[in-house]
Amino acid sequence: MSDRKELTRRNFIQLVGGVGASLALGSFASLACADVALKTPTAGTGASFAPNVFVKVDPDGKVTVTIICPDAGQGSRTALAMLVAEELDVDWHNVAVVQAPANQAVYGRQGIGGSNTVRSMFGELRRVGATTRMMLVAAAAKNWKVDASTLKTSSGHVLSADGKKSVAYGALTAVAATMPVPTSDIVLKKPEDFKIIGKPRTRIDNPDVVTGKAQYGLDVKIPGMVYAVIARPPAFGATLKSFDDTAAKAVPGVLQVIQVPSGVAVVGSNTWAAISGRKALKIDWDMGPNTDLDSAKITAQLVAAVGPHKEMPEGAKTIEATFDFPYLSHATMEPMNAVADVHDDHCTLWSGTQQPTGAVGQVAGLLKLPQEKVTLNVTLLGGGFGRRLSNEYIIDAVNVSKAIKKPVKVVWTREDDMKHDNYRPAGHSALKGAVDASGSPVGWSHQTITAGRGGAGSYGNPDLSYNIPGAGMRQGGVRIPVPTGAWRSVEHTLQSVANECFMDELAHAAGKDPFEFRKGLLTNERLKHCLVTAAEKAGWGTPLPAGHGRGIACFEGYGSYAAHVIELSVENGQIKLHRAVCVVDCGIAVNPTGVEAQMQGACTDGLATALSAAITIRNGSVVENNWSNFLWMRLDGMPKVEVHIIPSAEAPGGMGEPGYPSVPPAVANALFAATGKRVRKFPIKLDELV
Amino acid sequence: MALYKINVNGKEKSVEAVPDMPLLWVLRDLLDLTGSKFGCGIGACGACTVLVDGVSQQSCQIPVSSLGTKKVTTIEGLSKDGKHPLQKAWIEHDVPQCGYCQAGQIMAAAALLKKNPHPTDAELDDALGLNICRCGTYQRIRDAVKAAAAGATK
Ligand code: FES
Ligand code: FES
Numbered sequence: 001m002s003d004r005k006e007l008t009r010r011n012f013i014q015l016v017g018g019v020g021a022s023l024a025l026g027s028f029a030s031l032a033c034a035d036v037a038l039k040t041p042t043a044g045t046g047a048s049f050a051p052n053v054f055v056k057v058d059p060d061g062k063v064t065v066t067i068i069c070p071d072a073g074q075g076s077r078t079a080l081a082m083l084v085a086e087e088l089d090v091d092w093h094n095v096a097v098v099q100a101p102a103n104q105a106v107y108g109r110q111g112i113g114g115s116n117t118v119r120s121m122f123g124e125l126r127r128v129g130a131t132t133r134m135m136l137v138a139a140a141a142k143n144w145k146v147d148a149s150t151l152k153t154s155s156g157h158v159l160s161a162d163g164k165k166s167v168a169y170g171a172l173t174a175v176a177a178t179m180p181v182p183t184s185d186i187v188l189k190k191p192e193d194f195k196i197i198g199k200p201r202t203r204i205d206n207p208d209v210v211t212g213k214a215q216y217g218l219d220v221k222i223p224g225m226v227y228a229v230i231a232r233p234p235a236f237g238a239t240l241k242s243f244d245d246t247a248a249k250a251v252p253g254v255l256q257v258i259q260v261p262s263g264v265a266v267v268g269s270n271t272w273a274a275i276s277g278r279k280a281l282k283i284d285w286d287m288g289p290n291t292d293l294d295s296a297k298i299t300a301q302l303v304a305a306v307g308p309h310k311e312m313p314e315g316a317k318t319i320e321a322t323f324d325f326p327y328l329s330h331a332t333m334e335p336m337n338a339v340a341d342v343h344d345d346h347c348t349l350w351s352g353t354q355q356p357t358g359a360v361g362q363v364a365g366l367l368k369l370p371q372e373k374v375t376l377n378v379t380l381l382g383g384g385f386g387r388r389l390s391n392e393y394i395i396d397a398v399n400v401s402k403a404i405k406k407p408v409k410v411v412w413t414r415e416d417d418m419k420h421d422n423y424r425p426a427g428h429s430a431l432k433g434a435v436d437a438s439g440s441p442v443g444w445s446h447q448t449i450t451a452g453r454g455g456a457g458s459y460g461n462p463d464l465s466y467n468i469p470g471a472g473m474r475q476g477g478v479r480i481p482v483p484t485g486a487w488r489s490v491e492h493t494l495q496s497v498a499n500e501c502f503m504d505e506l507a508h509a510a511g512k513d514p515f516e517f518r519k520g521l522l523t524n525e526r527l528k529h530c531l532v533t534a535a536e537k538a539g540w541g542t543p544l545p546a547g548h549g550r551g552i553a554c555f556e557g558y559g560s561y562a563a564h565v566i567e568l569s570v571e572n573g574q575i576k577l578h579r580a581v582c583v584v585d586c587g588i589a590v591n592p593t594g595v596e597a598q599m600q601g602a603c604t605d606g607l608a609t610a611l612s613a614a615i616t617i618r619n620g621s622v623v624e625n626n627w628s629n630f631l632w633m634r635l636d637g638m639p640k641v642e643v644h645i646i647p648s649a650e651a652p653g654g655m656g657e658p659g660y661p662s663v664p665p666a667v668a669n670a671l672f673a674a675t676g677k678r679v680r681k682f683p684i685k686l687d688e689l690v
Numbered sequence: 691m692a693l694y695k696i697n698v699n700g701k702e703k704s705v706e707a708v709p710d711m712p713l714l715w716v717l718r719d720l721l722d723l724t725g726s727k728f729g730c731g732i733g734a735c736g737a738c739t740v741l742v743d744g745v746s747q748q749s750c751q752i753p754v755s756s757l758g759t760k761k762v763t764t765i766e767g768l769s770k771d772g773k774h775p776l777q778k779a780w781i782e783h784d785v786p787q788c789g790y791c792q793a794g795q796i797m798a799a800a801a802l803l804k805k806n807p808h809p810t811d812a813e814l815d816d817a818l819g820l821n822i823c824r825c826g827t828y829q830r831i832r833d834a835v836k837a838a839a840a841g842a843t844k
Contacts, residue, residue: 073788073825202784209789210777212725212765216790219724227719252691252708270719271728272711333729333737333790333824382727382790383824414730593784597827601787604826627734632822636815641829 049173051135051181053106054128055084061156061170063090068100068107069117070354071205072332072384073601074656075594076117078204080125082591083118086196087129087189090156090169097204102356102376110378111355113389113486115558115654118590122652126188134182139175140167191588191649200593205380217352217379218411220339225407226255228400229274231281232263232420235620236481237288240264247280257281260399262392267404271411290481290620295426298451298617299324301478302428305449309432310472312443316434319509323431323498324681326614327451327622328424328487331630334382335417340397341407346373347398352381354388362391363398385605386486390422418630419622422485423615425450425477429498433468439510441521444471446502448495452477452484462495465556466503466521482617488605489657492557500553500665501679504672514669515540515552527556529646530563530583537644538565538581547571548578549674553662559653560586561646564603566666567639570674573686575611577639577667584643584659587650599643599659606663608633612683696757698723699767709755714738716754717764725765725793729822736821739794740764746801746817765793768800776800779838787825795821799835808839 050056056064065081077097085095140158141148150161156169208214245257253273268274312318338351364371397410427450434443461475507517515535522528531554547569554563567579582599589595612631616623624630668679677689705720717723729737733751740749741763786792802817
């Protein structure tokens, strides 16, 4: 069965054998996905040449790059391999990847978040490729008895100075493994010499994805494995009083019903048996202290927490606005799940998590095992967006496996996933601004209050991109017993969205065109260039059909710059999206097709959350429970999405998040252009415009 | 529990299951065909889409007892070599992000092209309108289906 082969293939230790003793490259300390301290050089394994934990060259010339960061759909398995392949100077079609299990001792901290993966490893993985190449060159120099500095490389071959002699890397593996590891004078290619970086490479997993072979956590099956779903508390703060499992146990295929910390687990011989068993379970819950909690009350608390605005200059024209934001579920396409096989002295896990080494630490702590006794095999992630930063689904699987002494897959159904997320907090933004008689902004006060378990300060406080004298931003919070967490672009989903909506209102108060108004106030040239490009590509200022409107907005963050223009109309009482122009400057676009994909994806998120997606709280519980009521974009609602990438030689910026924050305000601003009415609440409803 | 003989990807398979077990779980848990994905379980997302006698259907909504002799095709059986025009177009247009929804998208598109080789935009939107892509690959889905329909894959 392909599962087994896949799992073995992913088992790095087996595959790369003794490379735990590996190459010393002190420079890895800056990795964000990893803080890798590699040790002494190795002679490689067998006939392959594996000078460090990241790369292996086989005698047939095949290159395998070990990917230490999870891929949640951001394309890191492709982009990271491109970095190594570029400096190693090999042909892309000879490159394969293998996913590393969690291993803090070998790789340092492994995790993905903050749009960090590619930008944090851009220098280091190129150095991995370059040092590997240098050792292959040194091997050829030794064989040919010439000075290594006279040799060149191309397409996986070392060439003599005159180009007459050529030897394939694969033929050099044994000798290369005996060469000293270069630690200085590691020369990286100049951007103008790149052959792989900056050239679109389709995702390395595509062939497996389109044939159904790609393996996600939910697809893992190991011998003897059973399946479990967990009945979870029906309200935040509810606790288990008692349960009657008689009917559940009578369901065919149900094996066991047990209490676990997160609820009552129904274990079955397959997923359907477990799900059916859970339906038959009778549980008496103590509903806890929060059954009065609902979205309206939460909003009222947020509004009450807004303080007085900063003073505006005397005599200036002032305007005020507020924006309400709902909770949002991450709703990754693959619901949470994990496989655990817990034994007295060790534990093996399979899961797609954004925090592999974090999960190992949590599980080791829970089971009181040394970390090296906990193995976590990292599968593909069916979406992340911040949801898989926490590992409670892995903890679920560990608790169930420990109790039943069998390997188990814990499956969260969509309902579990949507009602037990760590949500993007609900928030309330209050803004006040002022313009003088000439239409220049002279005051800006922004307060955003978020509702989460962390209270104040749990979500960040971004800077304003515009040069407005005395501009002030304040973030506050109220403690609400709804679990919250990072959601693609985190605080920017609230504050930066509110900023860009209000900027439009200030431009209007100043009697200025919202594009020109922004352009005149932006200080960062790269951001300004994105804004101008978006306006140009969208034909800003050119006539539109009656009833259509264009809205513009921009964003800087995560080391990248973005701008959007959305064109829409209102027809038969409905918003119709026509066109989304997305512009990004992310420095060097390592894989342009990946960058474009991130912009398309973030744009879709922006449209869905602007227009339809919301999590509502009622009776201390989440109302939405599936895709039927957590309303996402579908093909028929999508506008034409076009992405423009600004050419740049700057260091790469992040790409997971920067494409989101300017989309919802561009929608709101377009709606004003089309209807003359303003948005005060997300998701937007036409009858709530003012 | 009862024994069902079902036809999947051209082969007859015997499975022991309760009558109401959805085809999705039969495929995934009993037959180890995990290409069809679980996304909602209520027929609202399309991740589990398969062909039943050539028609696109949500396998999470089909009790195994209702299948009879109908022929089921999953992503694993769409082509022998992974070279269905849609599979090629999906790779060339680099459609997948996380990839989790894509088997369902491809199967829905395959059913469409089978009965309507040159769909209009509206027909395409309609045929794939159920299938959610949480990663937002819609633009590329459109491009890839059109390329496959136009015979424009390499
Ligand atoms: S899982 Fe069947 S439609 Fe969503
Ligand atoms: S590619 Fe991730 S859900 Fe579609």
